[in-house]
Amino acid sequence: MAENRAGGAPPPWWVSHEAATASWALGAIFAVLASLIIVANVPVAIVLLCHIRRSGSKGLCFVLNLALADAMVGFTVMGLAMDELSQPFHPSQNFCILRMAFVVSSCAASILSLTLVACDRHLAIRKPFQYFQLVTGPRVGVCLVGLWLFAAIVGFLPVFIPRLQRVSNHWKCSFFDVFQPSYMLTMFCLGFFPALFLFLYLYCDMLKIAWVHVQHIQEVEQAGLGGGCPPPRATSDMKAMRTVAMLIGCFTLSWLPFFIASVVQVACPACFPYKVIESFLWLLGMGNSLLNPLLYSYWQRDVQLQLSQLAAGVKRRVLLHLGNSRCVPGRDTKAPPAVSCLELQD
Numbered sequence: 001m002a003e004n005r006a007g008g009a010p011p012p013w014w015v016s017h018e019a020a021t022a023s024w025a026l027g028a029i030f031a032v033l034a035s036l037i038i039v040a041n042v043p044v045a046i047v048l049l050c051h052i053r054r055s056g057s058k059g060l061c062f063v064l065n066l067a068l069a070d071a072m073v074g075f076t077v078m079g080l081a082m083d084e085l086s087q088p089f090h091p092s093q094n095f096c097i098l099r100m101a102f103v104v105s106s107c108a109a110s111i112l113s114l115t116l117v118a119c120d121r122h123l124a125i126r127k128p129f130q131y132f133q134l135v136t137g138p139r140v141g142v143c144l145v146g147l148w149l150f151a152a153i154v155g156f157l158p159v160f161i162p163r164l165q166r167v168s169n170h171w172k173c174s175f176f177d178v179f180q181p182s183y184m185l186t187m188f189c190l191g192f193f194p195a196l197f198l199f200l201y202l203y204c205d206m207l208k209i210a211w212v213h214v215q216h217i218q219e220v221e222q223a224g225l226g227g228g229c230p231p232p233r234a235t236s237d238m239k240a241m242r243t244v245a246m247l248i249g250c251f252t253l254s255w256l257p258f259f260i261a262s263v264v265q266v267a268c269p270a271c272f273p274y275k276v277i278e279s280f281l282w283l284l285g286m287g288n289s290l291l292n293p294l295l296y297s298y299w300q301r302d303v304q305l306q307l308s309q310l311a312a313g314v315k316r317r318v319l320l321h322l323g324n325s326r327c328v329p330g331r332d333t334k335a336p337p338a339v340s341c342l343e344l345q346d
Contacts, residue, residue, distance in 0.1 A: 023172070026279055027084025030077055037074030037289045041067045044293040058135045059120045063296060065144055066113035070289035072106040077286055083173060096173035097159055104175075105155025108191065110289055112147045114251055115195050122202045125209055154191065158183060174278055181266040188266075192259045199248040207245075246295050254288035257281050 045067040052060050079099060083091065091099070124131050158164035164183040166176075175184060258281040264272045 023084045027081045029283065030081030030084060033283065033286055033290070034074045034078035034081055037077065037286070038071055040290055040293040041071040041074065044296060045071060058137060058140045059124065059131075061140050061144065062113065062116040062120050065147070066110065066117055067293055067296075069106060069109035069113045070292050073103075073110055073286065073289040076103045076106045080173070091173055093165075093167060093178070096178045097165060099173050100175060100178050101155045101159055103155075104187070105151045107285075108154045109148060109151040110292075111192065111195055111251075111255075112151060114247060114292070115198060116143060116147065118199055118202045118247070122206055125206055154187060175262070176265065176274060185263060185266045188259050188263050192255065196252065196256070199251065203245055203248050247292065250291045250295065251288055253284075254291070255285045258285040 045064060048060055048064040048067060051057070052064060076099075080103070083099070120135065123134060127134065158179055164180050166178055166180050258277065261272055261277050261281050265274060265277060
C-alpha cells in the first residue's frame with residue numbers, strides 16, 4: 001500500500017493512516033481553540049464598542065482593536081482546522097501562500113495591538129495631565145490604520161515577491177513549506193523581539209513609577225497624614241501596571257518558545273523537530289489570543305461590568321422565553337416571579 005503500481009515510492013500527496021489520524025486530531029484541537037478564541041473575543045469587542053460610544057474613551061479603541069485582531073486570529077485558525085479535518089487535502093501552492101499570509105497578518109496585528117495598548121497605558125501613567133490632549137481621535141485613527149497596513153505588508157509580502165516563496169510538495173499548508181527561511185528569520189528578528197523588548201521597557205518603567213508612588217504613600221502614612229486609603233492615581237497606576245504585566249507575561253510565555261524554536265529551525269533544520277513547532281508551540285502562541293480577552297474582562301472594571309450586564313440581558317430573555325413556553329392555556333398556572341434587572345446584574 002505504501003508503494004504505487006510501478007513498485008516505486010508513494011506519490012507526494014499520499015498520506016498514511018497514522019498521519020491522517022494525527023491530522024484529524026490536530027484539526028479538532030484547532031477547531032476547539034478557534035471556537036474559544038472567537039467566543040471570548042466577540043463579546044468583549046461588542047461591549048468595548050458600546051462603552052466607547054457612550055464614554056468617548058479613545059484609549060479603549062486600542063483594546064477594541066486587540067479584541068478584533070484576536071477574533072481574526074480565531075477565524076484564520078478555524079480555516080486551518082478545516083484544512084486539517086479535510087485530509088487528504090491537496091491545496092495548491094497559491095492557496096497555501098494566501099492562507100498563511102492571512103495567518104501571519106492576523107498574528108502581527110494582535111502583537112502590534114498589544115504594543116499599542118502597552119504604550120497607551122504607559123502614556124497615561126507618565127503624562128496623566130497631558131494624556132487627553134495627546135490621545136485624540138485622529139491620532140488614534142492614524143495609529144490603527146498604520147497598524148493594519150503594516151500587518152498586511154508583513155503578512156502578504158511573499159505574495160507580491162515570489163522570491164520569498166518556497167515551492168514544496170508537502171501535503172498541507174505550513175509556515176516552513178511556503179515561505180523562504182530568510183523571510184521567516186527576518187520577520188521573527190525584526191518583528192517579535194523588538195516588540196518583546198518594548199514590552200519589557202514599558203513594564204519596567206511603569207513598575208518604577210508605581211514603586212515611587214508606593215514609597216510616597218508609605219512616607220505619608222508614617223507621618224500620620226494618610227487617611228487610610230491610597231490616592232486614586234496610585235491605585236490606578238498599580239491597576240494599569242498589573243494589567244500590562246499580565247499581558248506581557250502571558251504574551252512572553254505564549255509566543256517566546258515558538259519564535260525561539262522557529263529561529264533555531266530556520267538556522268539549523270536538523271537541530272529541532274519541526275512537528276513540535278507545528279503541533280505544540282504554535283498552539284501555545286495561538287492561546288495568547290484566548291488569554292487577552294479573559295485578562296481584560298477580569299482586570300478592566302468597566303469591561304467586567306458591561307459583560308455582566310450583557311450576560312444579565314441574555315439570562316433575562318432566556319428566563320422569559322422559558323416562562324412563556326411553560327404557560328399552557330386552560331391550566332391554572334402561577335405566573336413566574338418578576339426578576340428585576342438589578343437582581344440579575346447582582
